[in-house]
Amino acid sequence: MTSKQKPPFIEFLRQMTLIRRFEEKAAEMYALGKIAGFCHLYIGEEAVAVGAIGAADPKDYIVTAYRDHGHALARGLEPKRVMAELFGKATGVSKGMGGSMHLFDASRNFMGGYAIVGGHIPLATGIGFAMKYEKKDQVVLCFFGEGSVPSGNFHEALNLASLWRLPVVYICENNRFGMGTPVERSSALYDIAHAAQAHDMPFHHIDGMDVTDVYTQMQKIIEGVRKAKRPIFVEARTYRYMGHSMSDPAHGHYRTKAEIDEHKKRDPILTLQQLLLETKEITKEEISKMERDIQDIVLESVEFADKSPEPPLSALSEYIYAP
Numbered sequence: 001m002t003s004k005q006k007p008p009f010i011e012f013l014r015q016m017t018l019i020r021r022f023e024e025k026a027a028e029m030y031a032l033g034k035i036a037g038f039c040h041l042y043i044g045e046e047a048v049a050v051g052a053i054g055a056a057d058p059k060d061y062i063v064t065a066y067r068d069h070g071h072a073l074a075r076g077l078e079p080k081r082v083m084a085e086l087f088g089k090a091t092g093v094s095k096g097m098g099g100s101m102h103l104f105d106a107s108r109n110f111m112g113g114y115a116i117v118g119g120h121i122p123l124a125t126g127i128g129f130a131m132k133y134e135k136k137d138q139v140v141l142c143f144f145g146e147g148s149v150p151s152g153n154f155h156e157a158l159n160l161a162s163l164w165r166l167p168v169v170y171i172c173e174n175n176r177f178g179m180g181t182p183v184e185r186s187s188a189l190y191d192i193a194h195a196a197q198a199h200d201m202p203f204h205h206i207d208g209m210d211v212t213d214v215y216t217q218m219q220k221i222i223e224g225v226r227k228a229k230r231p232i233f234v235e236a237r238t239y240r241y242m243g244h245s246m247s248d249p250a251h252g253h254y255r256t257k258a259e260i261d262e263h264k265k266r267d268p269i270l271t272l273q274q275l276l277l278e279t280k281e282i283t284k285e286e287i288s289k290m291e292r293d294i295q296d297i298v299l300e301s302v303e304f305a306d307k308s309p310e311p312p313l314s315a316l317s318e319y320i321y322a323p
């Protein structure tokens with residue numbers, strides 16, 4: 001295997017670290033009142049977005065829910081424009097009109113974060129339909145939490161995708177909790193992936209705390225969907241370290257700190273660092289340099305967001321469909 005053919009794990013380490021540090025800074029900015037509205041952090045779950053989007057082609061589409069900072073950064077949206085969006089500034093990826101839950105960049109086929117639980121799953125199916133109709137070989141990656149799976153949207157969208165053989169990978173990021181409700185109290189089906197069977201859709205389980213597993217499995221899955229032209233369901237088991245949103249920043253009443261600490265033992269960033277150190281693909285000095293470079297990017301993002309203008313008042317009536 002030449003170095004060119006090696007999986008891009010160093011790049012994945014960089015992306016996961018960027019997402020982690022970016023979000024730690026976003027939490028600080030939220031506490032300072034620089035970010036308003038909702039803000040859901042992805043800390044702990046980074047391996048899923050980075051491994052899955054890393055396995056996709058840049059021409060493939062990404063659609064996700066409101067916990068979307070990680071997917072946006074993994075898709076290569078500019079950190080400073082993502083931070084500006086969180087700040088509600090005109091230079092943000094959605095011109096400051098969307099905020100944390102509605103990051104968007106059509107130029108990168110990043111078709112958005114969406115606030116309504118399960119609401120975006122039919123949109124992903126629709127893009128899949130367009131790809132089939134236009135005879136394109138692009139695949140759609142649709143991310144959602146396990147809280148979407150019992151919803152009507154989910155079942156209608158998967159049924160049509162399977163019936164019409166649309167090129168969509170439905171990726172359930174099962175982080176165990178929908179707000180404060182554990183999955184075993186909200187879903188009669190504990191093994192979420194089996195939900196796909198109701199729609200005659202093949203399914204896979206992946207380890208959402210291990211970017212090497214996400215990447216290697218997703219590469220095969222995405223290429224399988226591209227060739228076979230039929231949808232596939234993936235359940236990535238993962239864990240969020242923070243509260244559901246910034247209004248629930250601690251562990252809450254629904255889990256203990258000890259439980260979180262247990263999951264942190266399999267932290268996706270530390271696990272990959274360890275692997276790359278053991279295989280001598282990276283040195284401790286290189287990791288420190290990577291951290292410093294990322295710190296600079298994050299600080300520059302905050303400075304850019306802070307200095308950027310608010311959207312003008314006239315923008316209030318732009319981008320609305322009804323008079």
Ligand SMILES: Cc1ncc(C[n+]2csc(CCOP(=O)(O)OP(=O)(O)O)c2C)c(N)n1
Pocket residue numbers: 067115116117118144145146147148175177178179244
């Ligand atoms: C249709 C709808 N119902 C309720 C809510 C309120 N709500 C926001 S997040 C959430 C939990 C969703 O959990 P999950 O899909 O597992 O995603 P996670 O937050 O774990 O990433 C709920 C019920 C909503 N946004 N939309």
